Amino acid sequence: MNLARYFGFALWLALAPGHSQGAQKPDAPPTAGGKNTPTAKTTATAVAATDPEYRIGPLDVLRIDVWKETEISRVAPVRPDGKISLPLLNDVQAAGLTTTQLAGVISAGLKDYITNPQVTVSVSEINSRRVYITGEVTRAGAQLLLPNMTVLQALSSAGGFTQFARLKNIYVLRMEDGKSVRHLFNYKEVVAGKKPEQDIQLQPGDVIVVP
Numbered sequence: 001m002n003l004a005r006y007f008g009f010a011l012w013l014a015l016a017p018g019h020s021q022g023a024q025k026p027d028a029p030p031t032a033g034g035k036n037t038p039t040a041k042t043t044a045t046a047v048a049a050t051d052p053e054y055r056i057g058p059l060d061v062l063r064i065d066v067w068k069e070t071e072i073s074r075v076a077p078v079r080p081d082g083k084i085s086l087p088l089l090n091d092v093q094a095a096g097l098t099t100t101q102l103a104g105v106i107s108a109g110l111k112d113y114i115t116n117p118q119v120t121v122s123v124s125e126i127n128s129r130r131v132y133i134t135g136e137v138t139r140a141g142a143q144l145l146l147p148n149m150t151v152l153q154a155l156s157s158a159g160g161f162t163q164f165a166r167l168k169n170i171y172v173l174r175m176e177d178g179k180s181v182r183h184l185f186n187y188k189e190v191v192a193g194k195k196p197e198q199d200i201q202l203q204p205g206d207v208i209v210v211p
Contacts, residue, residue, distance in 0.1 A: 057128025
């Protein structure tokens with residue numbers, strides 16, 4: 001091979017597709033575990049942040065901001081007894097209140113120590129709104145309750161049924177007026193569109209039983 005042909009061949013290798021050092025591979029599609037993929041928790045928290053009627057519950061995490069008072073401002077988890085701990089005020093009842101109502105309670109308590117306190121409360125994490133799936137499913141346990149979630153939607157996240165599941169006899173246990181009430185759910189009929197009224201919206205604390 002003469003010198004001219006050698007350099008011509010080397011130049012072809014450098015410019016050929018796939019051999020150029022500056023060539024870029026196409027971006028891989030995002031995976032389910034990608035950082036930009038919203039999770040149930042982030043979705044529920046985002047909804048709570050824009051819902052002025054959301055009621056704080058035990059185990060939720062709150063962000064308390066007191067204007068110009070960095071020593072009081074903090075992230076405060078709601079304890080199982082429904083209270084949070086704050087400097088100067090000690091224990092403050094949070095569960096059952098909206099963020100606006102809680103901000104008012106904190107502001108009123110701080111008036112004994114601070115002139116015209118400006119308080120903002122926001123929800124950082126929602127951990128209180130949960131439903132439970134038990135019985136003949138692949139993944140039993142607690143599940144974060146998303147807005148307007150129905151029985152069928154919750155079951156779709158349980159990983160499927162076992163071979164022993166009695167799909168016609170599923171039911172939801174719910175506390176109503178201090179009593180445990182069963183709401184029947186015939187999976188086969190619901191998915192066939194025969195009894196859509198059985199696919200009720202879930203409430204916090206509901207237990208879906210798959211016998």
